[in-house]
Amino acid sequence: MKSEQLPLDLAWRAAHGRDDFLVAGPNKEAVAWIDRWPDWPSRFLLLTGPDGCGKTHLSHVWMERNKAALITSEELGMLPMDTLSNFARAPLVIENIGPDVPEENLFHLYNLVKEKGGSVLMTSRYNYSEWPLTLPDLISRLGTVQVARIEEPDDELFASVLVKLFADRQLQVTPEILQYLMVRLERSFGQARHVVSALDDLSLAHKRRITIPLVRDLLEKEGQL
Structure with missing residues (x-):
């Protein structure tokens, strides 16, 4: 029996434009606050939600619209005071801030933003x-x-x-496949991302188009049928 060919780890591009963001009930408030800038209380906005929900997408939309700088929570903790002061003058995105937040630097950044008139969008x-x-x-x-x-x-x-998610990976699926997935999957962003990624890998490994039988094979393998 021939050994199964493993898929190559091919790069794929997620669309991050404002027109690509899907606005619906669960994210309407967040989108409204992004569009409301610079009218934010204390010049800060904290965008929260589960993995894969679109926090990074929205932060990139805001960043590109306002020519904002981008740093991570870890990078924030390593910045000297003069760099913090420079960041406080203009729009800034801090991604993946959370329980290990560098408290001293975030405190100083808050005060500097209030003094110098910048804006900060944080995701967590x-x-x-x-x-x-x-x-x-x-x-x-x-x-x-x-x-x-x-x-x-x-x-x-x-x-x-x-x-x-299928379109970002340039995968073509029929409405019947979407309906098949809709009635069987848990309603979570993480689940959607996992299943689309797994179907992409499975399709490449078996050199098969994404069909309902292929979807069924995946869901049976993962115990979801």
Whole structure:
């Protein structure tokens, strides 16, 4: 028997333009706050939600629209004061901030932004109330930050997410395949991303188009049928 050919780890591009973002009930509040800039309380916005919900997509839309700089939470903790001061003058995105937040630097950045007139969009899986913060002054300041949460998808958004994920990978699927997935999958962004990625890999490995039998093979293998 021939050995199964493993798929190559081919690169694929996710669309990040504003027109590519799927607006529906679970994310309407977050989109509205992105569009409302610069009218944010304390010049900060914290965008929260589960993995794969579109936080990065929205932050990239805002970043490109406003020519913002981009750093991670880890990078924030390594910045000297003069660099923090420069970042505080203009729009800034901090991605994946959370329980290991560098409290001292975030506290100084908050004060510098208030002084110098910049804006900061933060993304996180968690609300700041769930971070194990120990610095009272930072806790007090974060209490003025607007929080916008993206919830897990409803049926309408889940179907649209599946369509976009397949399109991002340049995979063609029929409405029947989408319907087959819709009635069998858990309504979560993580599940949608996992299944589309797994189907892409399976299709490449077996050199088969994505069909209902191929989808059924995957779901049976993963115990979802």
